[in-house]
Amino acid sequence: MKNPFRTLPSMSRRSLIAGSAMSLLLPTFGRAEVETNPDIVIVGAGAAGIAAAHALSERGIRYVMVEAGSRIGGRAYTETETFGVPFDHGAHWVQSETRNPYFERAKDGPYRFYRAPDNYRVFDAGGEVDSDALAVLWRTWENVEEAMGExxxxxxxxxxxxxASDSGAWxxxxxxxxxxxxxxxxxxDFSCLDWWNSADSIDWYCAAGYGRLVADHGAGLPVALDTAVTRIAWDGAGVTVETTGGTIKARAVILTVSTGVLASGDIVFDPALPVSMQEAIHGIPMGDYNHIALHFSQDIFGMGEDGYLLHQVDDSMEAFGALTNASGSGLAYCDVGGSFARELEAAGEQASIDFVMEKLRAMLGSDVDRTFRKGATTAWRSDPLFRxxxxxxxxxxxxxxxxxxxxxxxxxxxAGEACHPELWATxxxxxLSGTEVAARTVEALG
Ligand SMILES: Cc1cc2nc3c(=O)[nH]c(=O)nc-3n(C[C@H](O)[C@H](O)[C@H](O)COP(=O)(O)OP(=O)(O)OC[C@H]3O[C@@H](n4cnc5c(N)ncnc54)[C@H](O)[C@@H]3O)c2cc1C
Structure with a gap:
């Protein structure tokens, strides 16, 4: 049984160098100072780019890391401005404890890192369902996963x-x-075989935010922010990487942008990428998952810290699942996915918040409006840096x-999440992909 992001009850589903690098810097390149003739260019400063940069630093390799956005961390991003408490716009569940390098970092740091509790409340049109109905839901869930696993x-x-041919109320x-x-x-829209070959995981939480953990890991690394790669020429020796800040010539490039960005054509390759690679990029497309984050002044969900709230889903498949009172902050991550997430993203922030609030009112009554402070949504599909x-x-x-x-x-x-054989999407x-690819790149350069 698999579960990339959550574990349900009763189922097992789911420094170069900063110092020496700085000495190699040439004067201004776009907004940052970067060397224009390093050994390796790292494109993207998300978890993969940061790991690759550390791996190259440890080997004393000259590299330049360029990032189109104005911050590091990519799809791992925590900020506290919106709600006054940590808000993870992307990754929130810390997974794969035996292999995830962030596990040890989280344990040692000032993050309040703890294993995710397993509390659920589930509602249907008549209110909160009893343990018999819950048992039917979990059994149905298990049956579907068993069919997919087989x-x-x-x-x-x-x-x-x-x-998965299960029918019935759940x-x-x-x-x-x-x-x-x-x-x-x-x-x-996805493959049972791919799903089956992903790793199982137990979830942990980092109260300070998963994005904060990643950003802290990248702090101090040399990176040219606001510098988008637009073209990579690889017809001669090495690579010529054109960016919005200037051109860099290097022996190799480590490309960590998402398959969505690669498929968009925003980065032109000259010559074009091999057909098999183009097919792979299009064959492993991005999904849709957004947080509709709602901040409440009280714990109206009644599960203490970190409960899960689900509602019975009808044939419209218009649904959300919530992680409530995340780390006791009052923030509920009401999450939507798939084609419905795409629709809501297009409909906009207020429509998304209205959708969830209406459903919550039906479940929990007037407390919802009385304690609601503020909502905000993510829009990962529309962001050209992720798609x-x-x-x-x-x-x-x-x-x-x-x-x-x-x-x-x-x-x-x-490199990047899509390139890891089992821990993809995390x-x-x-x-891990960033670290491994950096080692392979260095080896290839001899
Ligand atoms: C809503 C959401 C929830 C998630 N939940 C979880 C979770 O709970 N647990 C978990 O482990 N994972 C989760 N994930 C997945 C996880 O966030 C990603 O797998 C991981 O962060 C990807 O890292 P990466 O370095 O491969 O790519 P990215 O983080 O996408 O890094 C690539 C970088 O490249 C930059 N870039 C793009 N185009 C260019 C260009 N032309 N030039 C230069 N730079 C460019 C981007 O700005 C970005 O910073 C979630 C993701 C989302 C969106």
């Missing part, structure tokens, strides 16, 4: 919707939980994950 074990690269809810809520995709939440293989495309990891001309190396996977 397909995966048999090597069937098919969509979950073709193997089938839509289970489909919502496994598809949009976990994978950021509808059950027609979605995280990637997973479409049905039939599972073998293409391997292709993503193949070096191009021994000088363009893809921060830990992105970081």
């Amino acid at each position: 397909a995966g074990e048999n090597g069937w690269d098919v969509a979950p919707s073709t193997v 089938a839509n809810t289970a489909w919502f939980g496994i598809g949009p809520w976990e994978m950021g995709k509808d059950m027609d 979605g939440c995280y990637a997973s293989a479409s049905f039939g495309a599972y073998p293409m994950r391997r292709v993503l990891r193949e070096p191009i001309g021994e000088r363009i190396f893809l 921060v830990g996977g992105a970081a």
Whole structure:
């Protein structure tokens, strides 16, 4: 049983160098000072780019890291301005404790790091459901996952919707939980085989924010912010990386942007990438997952810190699942995924907040309005620096994950969440990929 992001009860689903680098800097490059002739250019300063930079630093390799955005961390981003408490716009669940390098960092730091509790409240149209109904929901959920697991074990690269035939009152809810809520995709849009080959995880929380943990790891690394790569020429020796701040020539490039960015054509490759690589980029597309974050003055959800709230999902599949009172902050992450998340993102912030508030009112009554302070939403699909939440293989495309990891001309190396064989879609996977790809790049350069 799999679960990239949450664990349900009763189921197992789911320094170069800063010093010496600085001495290599040439005067101004865009807004930052960077060397224009390093060994390696790292594109993107998310978890993968940061890990790659540390790995190159440790080996004494000259690199330049360029980031199109005005901050580091990428899809791991915490800020406190919106609500006065940590708000993770992207990753929030810290996973894969045995392999995720952020685990040890979180334990040692000032983050209040603790294992996620497992409290659920589930509602249908008549109010909160009893333990019998809950048991039916979890059994349905398990049945769907078992069908998907069987397909995966048999090597069937098919969509979950073709193997999961469960019907009944809770089938839509289970489909919502496994598809949009976990994978950021509808059950027609990903591969059982890819899902099956992802790693199981137990979730932990970092009260200070997962994004803060990642940003702290990258603090002090040399990075040229607000510098977007627009073109990578690899026809001659090495690579020529054109950016909005100037041109960098290097021996190789580590490219950590999302498959959504790669598929968009915002970075032009000259010559074009091999057809197999283009197919892989399009075969492992981004999903949709947004937080509709609502701040309440009191814990109206009645589960203490970090409870989960679900509602019975009807055939419209218009649904959210919430993590309530995150780390006791009063913040509820009411999350939507898949095609409905895309629709709500297009409808805008107020429409998204209204959708959740209406459902919450039906579940919890007037306390919702009395204690509501403020809401805000994320919009990962519309952001040209990401173009979605995280990637997973479409049905039939599972073998293409391997292709993503193949070096191009021994000088363009893809890294990032989509490139990790089992921990894809996670921060830990992105970081591991960055570290591994940096080592492979150095080896290739000899
Ligand atoms: C809403 C949401 C919830 C999530 N929940 C979890 C979770 O709970 N747990 C978990 O482990 N993971 C979660 N994830 C996934 C996790 O955030 C990502 O897998 C991980 O952060 C990806 O890191 P990365 O370095 O591969 O890519 P990114 O973080 O995307 O880094 C790539 C960087 O490249 C930059 N860039 C883009 N284009 C250019 C360009 N042309 N030139 C230069 N730079 C460019 C981007 O600005 C970005 O900073 C979630 C993601 C989202 C969006």
